[in-house]
Amino acid sequence: MEIEQISAHEYEIFFGPAHPGSGNFSVKLKVDGEKIISARADPGYLHRGFEKLMEYRTPIQNAVLSDRICVLEPLAWNLIHAEAVEELLGIDTPERAKYIRVVMAELSRIQSHIIWYGVMSIGMGFDTGFKIAFGYRDYILDLFEMITGGRVYPAGYICPGGVRRDFPKGAKENILKVLDKIDEMIKLEEMENPAFLYRAKGIGVLALTDAQRLGATGPVLRASGMKTDIRKDDPYEVYDGFDFEVPVRKEGDVYARYYVGLEEIKQSIKIVKQALNELPDGDFIVEAFKKPKLNLKIPEGEVYVRNEIARGEAGIHMVSDGGAKPYRVKVRGPSFLHMIPVLEFLLKGAQIADVPAIYWSLNGCPADLDR
Amino acid sequence: MEDNLENENKLLGKIISKFNVDGRVQRKRRVWVNIDKENLVELCTFIKDEGITHLSAISVTDWIKEGEYEITYHLWSYENKILLTLKTRIDRENPVIQSVQSVWGESAQIHERELYELFGVKFEGNTELSPLFLEDWHGPPPFRKDFDWRAYVREKYYDKENEREKSYFEGG
Amino acid sequence: MQWRMVPELFKNLFSKPITIRFPHESIPIPDGYRGEHSYNVEKCISCGLCAKICPNMAIEMMEAPREYKEAYPKKYPKIDLGKCCFCALCQDICPKDALKLTKNFFLSTPDPAAVIKHPFHGEK
Numbered sequence: 001m002e003i004e005q006i007s008a009h010e011y012e013i014f015f016g017p018a019h020p021g022s023g024n025f026s027v028k029l030k031v032d033g034e035k036i037i038s039a040r041a042d043p044g045y046l047h048r049g050f051e052k053l054m055e056y057r058t059p060i061q062n063a064v065l066s067d068r069i070c071v072l073e074p075l076a077w078n079l080i081h082a083e084a085v086e087e088l089l090g091i092d093t094p095e096r097a098k099y100i101r102v103v104m105a106e107l108s109r110i111q112s113h114i115i116w117y118g119v120m121s122i123g124m125g126f127d128t129g130f131k132i133a134f135g136y137r138d139y140i141l142d143l144f145e146m147i148t149g150g151r152v153y154p155a156g157y158i159c160p161g162g163v164r165r166d167f168p169k170g171a172k173e174n175i176l177k178v179l180d181k182i183d184e185m186i187k188l189e190e191m192e193n194p195a196f197l198y199r200a201k202g203i204g205v206l207a208l209t210d211a212q213r214l215g216a217t218g219p220v221l222r223a224s225g226m227k228t229d230i231r232k233d234d235p236y237e238v239y240d241g242f243d244f245e246v247p248v249r250k251e252g253d254v255y256a257r258y259y260v261g262l263e264e265i266k267q268s269i270k271i272v273k274q275a276l277n278e279l280p281d282g283d284f285i286v287e288a289f290k291k292p293k294l295n296l297k298i299p300e301g302e303v304y305v306r307n308e309i310a311r312g313e314a315g316i317h318m319v320s321d322g323g324a325k326p327y328r329v330k331v332r333g334p335s336f337l338h339m340i341p342v343l344e345f346l347l348k349g350a351q352i353a354d355v356p357a358i359y360w361s362l363n364g365c366p367a368d369l370d371r
Numbered sequence: 372m373e374d375n376l377e378n379e380n381k382l383l384g385k386i387i388s389k390f391n392v393d394g395r396v397q398r399k400r401r402v403w404v405n406i407d408k409e410n411l412v413e414l415c416t417f418i419k420d421e422g423i424t425h426l427s428a429i430s431v432t433d434w435i436k437e438g439e440y441e442i443t444y445h446l447w448s449y450e451n452k453i454l455l456t457l458k459t460r461i462d463r464e465n466p467v468i469q470s471v472q473s474v475w476g477e478s479a480q481i482h483e484r485e486l487y488e489l490f491g492v493k494f495e496g497n498t499e500l501s502p503l504f505l506e507d508w509h510g511p512p513p514f515r516k517d518f519d520w521r522a523y524v525r526e527k528y529y530d531k532e533n534e535r536e537k538s539y540f541e542g543g
Numbered sequence: 544m545q546w547r548m549v550p551e552l553f554k555n556l557f558s559k560p561i562t563i564r565f566p567h568e569s570i571p572i573p574d575g576y577r578g579e580h581s582y583n584v585e586k587c588i589s590c591g592l593c594a595k596i597c598p599n600m601a602i603e604m605m606e607a608p609r610e611y612k613e614a615y616p617k618k619y620p621k622i623d624l625g626k627c628c629f630c631a632l633c634q635d636i637c638p639k640d641a642l643k644l645t646k647n648f649f650l651s652t653p654d655p656a657a658v659i660k661h662p663f664h665g666e667k
Contacts (some may be wrong), residue, residue, distance in 0.1 A: 028658050029534055042505035043503060043504060044505065044506065045504065047504040047505070049513070049514075051514065052513070052514055057454075057598060060596070060632065061596070061598040064598050064628065064630045064632065065598060145552075145572075145573060145576065146575075147571040149575050149576055149577040149631065150576075150577055153628075155577065155628070155629065155630035156632075159633070164635070165575065166666060168573075179558060212424060212425070213475075213476040213477065213478070214476065214477050214478055215425075215426065215477065215478025215481075217425075217475075226449070229454075230448055233452050234400055234452065234454070241499075265495075291630055291635060291636055291638075292596060292635055294592070294595055294596060294636075304401070304428075304445055304454065304456060305426075306427070306454070313427065315427055315428055315445065317428065317430050317443065317445065319432055325606065326611070327432070328430075328432045330428065330430035330431070332427065332428040335482065336481070336485075337478055340481050341478065341480075342475040370504060535623065535625075535626075
């Protein structure tokens with residue numbers, strides 16, 4: 001690829017896919033001195049064609065495949081795929097399975113927000129924040145290894161019908177110990193440091209009308225002033241029985257998004273403690289699904305499910321024509337809207353030194369952008 | 372426990388009385404409506420004034436036996452908390468439809484750009500329909516049901532028989 | 544000057560390092576970890592369900608080699624560890640518990656032939 005030279009002052013640089021500061025995603029910047037004139041997103045480095053891969057596999061095999069849609073929060077994608085299949089089949093899961101699913105989804109959200117805090121810190125030069133974050137994340141990964149059998153990929157732990165295994169002995173005490181450690185981590189974070197505030201306040205401001213027009217959802221929209229959360233507006237599983245708040249800020253800059261992310265960790269800890277208190281006894285999966293089914297026929301119909309994952313709003317539209325494999329699966333990821341329209345809009349007029357701060361504060365996952 | 376479906380029925384009634392369409396209420400907070408492609412932009416402007424301001428996704432389903440593409444629009448209202456889905460059908464061999472970028476802005480433009488590349492649907496009025504994910508792609512749109520991916524992979528990427536990959540080219 | 548550094552300094556001066564000297568010591572691995580497969584040919588009934596449910600087609604049913612053929616006339620699973628994603632669906636679906644996943648995860652090898660697990664390799 002050639003680099004164009006338009007005039008003596010303007011040139012083009014790649015904030016590219018092999019850069020340690022950008023993940024698997026590249027942005028082409030047209031720059032004049034230190035100021036950016038225009039930015040163009042270039043996705044597609046991780047395109048694996050999930051929507052077509054899922055048409056060749058049965059629902060239980062798709063449950064194993066669905067945790068590879070995004071590596072930073074596999075349990076959340078497991079959950080939304082299982083909900084879509086169950087709504088098509090018309091079955092209801094047992095109460096104990098619903099509470100276990102909520103505990104696992106909230107632990108996955110805490111773990112994803114800890115990564116967000118770590119990479120935002122290192123993007124702005126605060127290396128110690130990155131090491132603190134990834135050190136405390138390891139306690140949660142040890143919990144996942146004890147419950148599901150694998151540290152990062154739980155291999156379809158939340159499957160259509162319930163969950164694949166029950167909590168082992170001693171899981172509840174271990175989870176409460178880990179939550180105390182996460183409280184300790186929140187006390188160590190450094191937000192009121194003047195060097196950090198200078199790099200975060202007033203940078204990358206996204207007004208509310210722009211956010212709605214460009215399609216932002218989740219923490220990015222909450223940091224711009226709109227109080228909305230799918231767990232309260234369109235509830236699924238047993239979220240309508242829990243008591244938690246939705247943090248909102250008005251400014252819409254990098255500092256506001258950072259603040260919303262840390263407050264959400266505190267609210268998630270509250271939800272996990274309530275769910276563990278109320279955990280009922282009983283079955284962990286529908287009786288007929290205890291052994292995986294090979295030729296389960298899905299009745300005809302279509303359904304659209306929405307969930308609130310750590311990055312924003314996730315959606316799955318599933319169409320079935322009566323066979324054993326779904327006819328069409330459409331996966332809607334939140335990063336698709338955040339990293340292409342919102343990023344190109346925010347980078348216009350910014351300085352080169354602000355690019356990592358804006359880029360990482362939008363919390364984009366290249367894997368659920370490309371699918 | 373009976374669900375209170377009053378809001379959903381009111382919204383469906385308003386749409387049916389103004390345009391000649393049919394629809395149903397699937398469950399609480401879900402309303403599905405089938406429309407013709409001619410009234411698409413007019414209907415979208417009408418419902419945007421009713422408070423439905425968020426476009427969640429646009430998707431295309433390839434019904435190869437009937438020879439049609441079905442396009443679905445999923446829209447959410449923050450005030451009334453209802454998800455409205457619009458479905459419309461177009462011809463499969465020459466798929467052309469009007470774009471809704473004038474109503475919903477850039478969030479519609481990026482969804483339509485992806486669908487143009489993967490299914491071949493032309494959206495009239497979209498400001499930019501350039502390739503998004505695939506680079507140097509010379510085949511047909513890859514998510515259609517009549518695209519034989521095994522033959523394409525075999526022709527372009529394999530130059531000798533591989534014992535361990537044989538099972539992938541035989542089964543379904 | 545930051546005086547709150549001083550208590551941290553004293554605490555770290557008198558505590559022992561947390562490095563774990565692998566491979567002489569290792570951390571405990573919990574039960575239920577999904578590692579390498581262990582196959583018991585006496586319990587297998589050759590139903591072929593493990594080959595049908597594998598999402599990556601990593602299990603293939605093959606016939607026994609010549610010296611075992613009269614004692615074991617049917618087909619038995621051959622597992623390709625390079626394609627396997629260690630999801631444990633084959634362990635869940637086996638009706639006689641012949642296929643189980645152990646805690647061994649030291650599977651890297653420079654020899655490509657060692658990646659495929661044959662059912663009769665060094666068993667009888």
